[in-house]
Amino acid sequence: MNRLVMKFGGTSVADLERIRNVARHVKREVDAGNKVAVVVSAMAGQTDQLVAWAKEASAIHDAREYDAVVATGEQVTSGLLALVLQGMDISARSWLGWQIPIRTDAVHGAARIVDIEAEEIGGRMDDGQVAVIAGFQGLGPDNRVATLGRGGSDTSAVALAAALDARCHIYTDVDGVYTTDPRIVSKARKLERISYEEMLEMASLGAKVLQTRSVEAAMIHRVPLRVRSSFDDPETVDVSGNNIPGTLVCDEDEIVEQEVVSGIAYSRNEAKVTLARVRDKPGVSARIFGPLSESEINVDMIVQNVSGDGKYTDLTFTVSENDLERALKVIEEAKDEIEYEDLTGSTEVVKVSVIGIGMRSHAGVAAKMFRTLADRNINIQAITTSEIKISVLIDSAYTELALRSLHTAYGLDAET
Numbered sequence: 001m002n003r004l005v006m007k008f009g010g011t012s013v014a015d016l017e018r019i020r021n022v023a024r025h026v027k028r029e030v031d032a033g034n035k036v037a038v039v040v041s042a043m044a045g046q047t048d049q050l051v052a053w054a055k056e057a058s059a060i061h062d063a064r065e066y067d068a069v070v071a072t073g074e075q076v077t078s079g080l081l082a083l084v085l086q087g088m089d090i091s092a093r094s095w096l097g098w099q100i101p102i103r104t105d106a107v108h109g110a111a112r113i114v115d116i117e118a119e120e121i122g123g124r125m126d127d128g129q130v131a132v133i134a135g136f137q138g139l140g141p142d143n144r145v146a147t148l149g150r151g152g153s154d155t156s157a158v159a160l161a162a163a164l165d166a167r168c169h170i171y172t173d174v175d176g177v178y179t180t181d182p183r184i185v186s187k188a189r190k191l192e193r194i195s196y197e198e199m200l201e202m203a204s205l206g207a208k209v210l211q212t213r214s215v216e217a218a219m220i221h222r223v224p225l226r227v228r229s230s231f232d233d234p235e236t237v238d239v240s241g242n243n244i245p246g247t248l249v250c251d252e253d254e255i256v257e258q259e260v261v262s263g264i265a266y267s268r269n270e271a272k273v274t275l276a277r278v279r280d281k282p283g284v285s286a287r288i289f290g291p292l293s294e295s296e297i298n299v300d301m302i303v304q305n306v307s308g309d310g311k312y313t314d315l316t317f318t319v320s321e322n323d324l325e326r327a328l329k330v331i332e333e334a335k336d337e338i339e340y341e342d343l344t345g346s347t348e349v350v351k352v353s354v355i356g357i358g359m360r361s362h363a364g365v366a367a368k369m370f371r372t373l374a375d376r377n378i379n380i381q382a383i384t385t386s387e388i389k390i391s392v393l394i395d396s397a398y399t400e401l402a403l404r405s406l407h408t409a410y411g412l413d414a415e416t
């Protein structure tokens, strides 16, 4: 399989000098005989700026026009990279989502890719032309540009790799997937391999190195996915055999030495809602969570404490930070039905999660997490678990301390 999709994120295309560096990575792969498609993000910070302008222009923004604005960052970088490649005598052509087309569903701002008509670009790639594709965007059923949610270029790249039957290399500003965010924990260790399932949990629990949907797509379509650095010197990277740098995201059975815990993720995008002294009678949870789900607010963690006399209960749950205001409004509006005394919301919380396939067969992982946090006097406000992860909600002031302590406790620290 010598078709290759290379994806470069915002920091990797932040200015013309970096774009020239990207072009040298592309040239290396073309020279090695690969048929290449390149997916690019917008220049670092551009999408944030575009989102801010769209929000400033209209508080209740029309999602179609929001997409028309925020998709433009990728148009600039795809054109610039095609120009730079042509200047190096490499045949190249830029493509926007609608030109391929990459078809999506109708959910503007967080659209899903439903189909890619890849024959035309696949044929051109096989004839030696590099396809430079604007990430993060597609064509909705309403014939308008639709964006895939923040970080969505990863998903563009994986979906294209699946449609083109290609390998996928995600180039970013770190040299692989680490046991935890290397910008927070200096002892984080680079993983040679991580299973699709663990990567999916890591991404959905906050590790933004890959967008969750890109991992989902790689897992479903069995796309060999590698995360690597765009800051390596393009000419000295070894492209032969198994010596490719970075982290391979692959099937569980391709990993020889499986750790019990593979990684630790955190998410600051959490908010906590507490209802105090709720009348404890049958149906109370339904009265609280029914209206929330009708308003399409996802609830993640839930904790309930019943008072000594059994008449009242305190109830805490978490929603994503962006949904906090709406959640408080929904609960306030249902106050008479729910019957509670006090309602509070807070965004000063962080969700910390330990992830590992080995948890399926090893006991004591949760106990170690609780003990480690207790030893540092970090109070746990809520807990959720699944087969391969445990998440706790703590005060956000302790994020770094918690990550570092847990990283050491599970034996993940890099040797120095």
Ligand code: ADP
Binding pocket: 008, 009, 010, 011, 012, 041, 151, 171, 172, 173, 174, 176, 177, 178, 179, 180, 181, 182, 183, 206, 207, 208, 209, 210, 263
């Ligand atoms: P890009 O612009 O290339 O898409 P992102 O900023 O989206 O890059 O993702 C890369 C960032 O992800 C890194 O700079 C790093 O801080 C962060 N990150 C979080 N968790 C991890 C992890 N476990 N391994 C590697 N990077 C991580």
Ligand code: ASP
Binding pocket: 009, 010, 041, 042, 047, 048, 073, 135, 136, 149, 150, 151, 152, 153, 154
């Ligand atoms: N430019 C988009 C964003 O910043 C998409 C991406 O970078 O993946 O979210």
Ligand code: MG
Binding pocket: 009, 151, 154, 208, 209, 210, 211
């Ligand atoms: Mg990203």
